[in-house]
Amino acid sequence: MSHRLPPLNGLRAFEAAARHLSFKIAARELGVTSGAVSQQVKALEATLQVELFRRLPRGLLLTDIGQAYLPDLSEAFRIISKSTEAIAPALPARKLKIGISEQLKTHLPANWPIPSDALSAHVGKPVVTTDLELVRSGDLDGLLQLQQVAAHGLSNEKVAAIKMPTVTEPIYYICPVGLAGCRQSRVLVSSLISVFSDVG
Amino acid sequence: MSHRLPPLNGLRAFEAAARHLSFKIAARELGVTSGAVSQQVKALEATLQVELFRRLPRGLLLTDIGQAYLPDLSEAFRIISKSTEAIAPALPARKLKIGISEQLKTHLPANWPIPSDALSAHVGKPVVTTDLELVRSGDLDGLLQLQQVAAHGLSNEKVAAIKMPTVTEPIYYICPVGLAGCRQSRVLVSSLISVFSDVG
DNA sequence: GAATGAGGCTTAGAATTTCTCTGTCATGGC
DNA sequence: GCCATGACAGAGAAATTCTAAGCCTCATTC
Numbered sequence: 001m002s003h004r005l006p007p008l009n010g011l012r013a014f015e016a017a018a019r020h021l022s023f024k025i026a027a028r029e030l031g032v033t034s035g036a037v038s039q040q041v042k043a044l045e046a047t048l049q050v051e052l053f054r055r056l057p058r059g060l061l062l063t064d065i066g067q068a069y070l071p072d073l074s075e076a077f078r079i080i081s082k083s084t085e086a087i088a089p090a091l092p093a094r095k096l097k098i099g100i101s102e103q104l105k106t107h108l109p110a111n112w113p114i115p116s117d118a119l120s121a122h123v124g125k126p127v128v129t130t131d132l133e134l135v136r137s138g139d140l141d142g143l144l145q146l147q148q149v150a151a152h153g154l155s156n157e158k159v160a161a162i163k164m165p166t167v168t169e170p171i172y173y174i175c176p177v178g179l180a181g182c183r184q185s186r187v188l189v190s191s192l193i194s195v196f197s198d199v200g
Numbered sequence: 201m202s203h204r205l206p207p208l209n210g211l212r213a214f215e216a217a218a219r220h221l222s223f224k225i226a227a228r229e230l231g232v233t234s235g236a237v238s239q240q241v242k243a244l245e246a247t248l249q250v251e252l253f254r255r256l257p258r259g260l261l262l263t264d265i266g267q268a269y270l271p272d273l274s275e276a277f278r279i280i281s282k283s284t285e286a287i288a289p290a291l292p293a294r295k296l297k298i299g300i301s302e303q304l305k306t307h308l309p310a311n312w313p314i315p316s317d318a319l320s321a322h323v324g325k326p327v328v329t330t331d332l333e334l335v336r337s338g339d340l341d342g343l344l345q346l347q348q349v350a351a352h353g354l355s356n357e358k359v360a361a362i363k364m365p366t367v368t369e370p371i372y373y374i375c376p377v378g379l380a381g382c383r384q385s386r387v388l389v390s391s392l393i394s395v396f397s398d399v400g
Numbered sequence: 401g402a403a404t405g406a407g408g409c410t411t412a413g414a415a416t417t418t419c420t421c422t423g424t425c426a427t428g429g430c
Numbered sequence: 431g432c433c434a435t436g437a438c439a440g441a442g443a444a445a446t447t448c449t450a451a452g453c454c455t456c457a458t459t460c
Contacts, residue, residue: 004282005277008208009418024436036419038437043417044342046320049387057427058436065287072283076276083208083272088248120246156290163345187249209447224407236448238408243446257456259405 010044013037014052014066015073021060095124096184099135101145102128104171107162108195119191122184135174142175142185144192149174158199160192170199210244211273212250213237218270241283288330295324296384299335301345302328304371308395319391322384335374342375342385344392355380358399360392368400 016026017037018151027034043143045052062070100108112126113119127140131150134140146162151174162169171192175185216226217232217237227234254265262270300308305328312326313319327340332351334340346362351374362369371392373383 005212005281006278006288007417011280012208014203017442022436032418033420034436035421035438038439040417042438048284048340050288055437060433069283069287072279076283077281079272079276079279080208080211081205081275083269088206088250088268119396136420207446222407231446233449234408235410235450238410239447242409255408257454258410 006047007040009043010040010047011073014044015070015077017041017053017060018062018066018070019074020112021062025058042119052064095122096188098123098126098188099131099140099143100126100163101130101143101147103146105142113191119187122187132174135176142173142188145172145174146170148172159189160195161197161199163197168197171196206247207240207244210240210247212239212277213274214266215240215270215277216261216262217253219245219274220349221262223260245335249359280288281372295322296341296388298326299329299331299340300326300390301330301343301347303346304344313391319387320389321360332374335376342373342388345372346370349374360390360395361397361399363397368397371396 013026013030013036016029020029022025023034023041027037028039041052041077049061050065052069054061054063063125064134071072105126112125126144128132129140130143130145130147130149130151132143135143135151135154146169148158148170151157154174154176155175156172158170159173160171162171172193173185173189202264213236215227216229217223219228220226222233223241224309225238227237229391232238241252250265252269254261254263271400272328286317296382305326313323326344327334329341330345330347330349331356332349335343335354346369348356348358348370349372352372356374356375357380358370359373360371373380373385373392374388
């Protein structure tokens with residue numbers, strides 16, 4: 001059986017907004033701006049030729065059609081979420097935001113993480129910085145650099161090494177303690193080991 | 201309840217390929233190239249960190265994981281398809297491929313159909329041509345032009361009019377008889393009437 | 401064995417979609 | 431009246447998706 005499906009990302013935006021009756025809150029949940037949610041829902045309404053929401057100055061009301069649509073969509077997404085969890089228990093919540101030092105940057109490929117590499121699903125494009133405060137504040141999830149620095153309160157481990165002709169430079173991964181052993185971090189570390197060398 | 205969802209378009213590609221055990225056939229069903237399906241499935245596998253297919257020189261086999269995933273996905277898409285049908289009975293199957301004459305083109309906005317307009321969900325970017333054979337062969341779904349021409353075997357109707365200072369130019373819509381009254385055509389015609397004038 | 405066709409893979413770049421940012425508008429509360 | 435809130439709109443940036451072309455591994459035919 002072949003399905004005829006509307007824009008799936010638009011459905012996701014609608015479903016989140018319908019649960020909260022708010023583009024603003026849905027945007028936060030989806031990790032995008034409210035303008036993006038607004039555009040997605042509007043495009044979906046145009047495709048379907050139906051009105052799903054009544055817009056108020058401060059929030060949304062579901063139309064009867066929107067109200068009828070929501071339960072099935074929520075159920076479908078629940079099925080997808082549940083079955084995805086069953087086959088891939090550790091689906092990453094989002095990509096890690098990593099900072100890398102200028103020095104380390106020269107050793108990495110220009111478009112690291114390589115788009116076709118599995119790591120790119122777990123780590124976003126890095127920011128070039130060594131500012132620990134960005135990690136402490138939560139703006140970044142971690143830092144990768146070649147210098148060892150004091151990083152009180154954070155996990156600070158030697159995770160890989162760059163073998164050069166005369167010396168071996170260790171790579172340090174500094175991140176909140178809670179993220180140190182998480183799946184994304186583990187994938188990041190093993191990717192670094194395959195690009196460079198183990199800390200051995 | 202908030203869902204954690206993998207790339208939905210990737211799921212769509214996987215589900216179609218899994219039903220057919222063929223990227224080629226799935227591509228035909230989805231209206232894209234097999235390369236596109238291949239890339240989508242590969243990206244999904246990378247995100248989930250699982251193998252969903254075993255690739256053979258001529259076709260696919262599902263892995264155990266892929267086999268486990270398929271029924272739930274098919275069910276979720278069936279729910280979405282069914283509930284979408286219930287609220288929007290005439291979801292367009294695809295966008296109409298329309299040819300417009302050079303002359304008519306000068307009267308239309310440069311980026312017609314306007315992306316934010318409802319028509320853009322029903323009609324793709326037009327091709328500039330007056331070649332009726334493209335309609336007969338199925339390469340185009342219809343032609344819009346200002347000259348009346350003989351078009352045996354096709355529907356050939358005056359659908360709107362351009363009011364100029366000294367004269368009124370009718371717009372002719374030529375298409376296969378079967379498409380003349382379909383939803384996309386009707387949206388197209390009413391859009392032309394709102395841009396220009398009724399044939400009155 | 402050689403030639404050919406089938407279908408998946410890969411890559412680069414084109415095309416499209418999605419996103420962000422900024423400013424506007426209509427409230428709603430003080 | 432002022433300010434805050436949240437949806438809307440548009441332009442352009444960013445990301446994703448797509449196409450086209452060529453490569454690879456078979457499987458079949460001559």
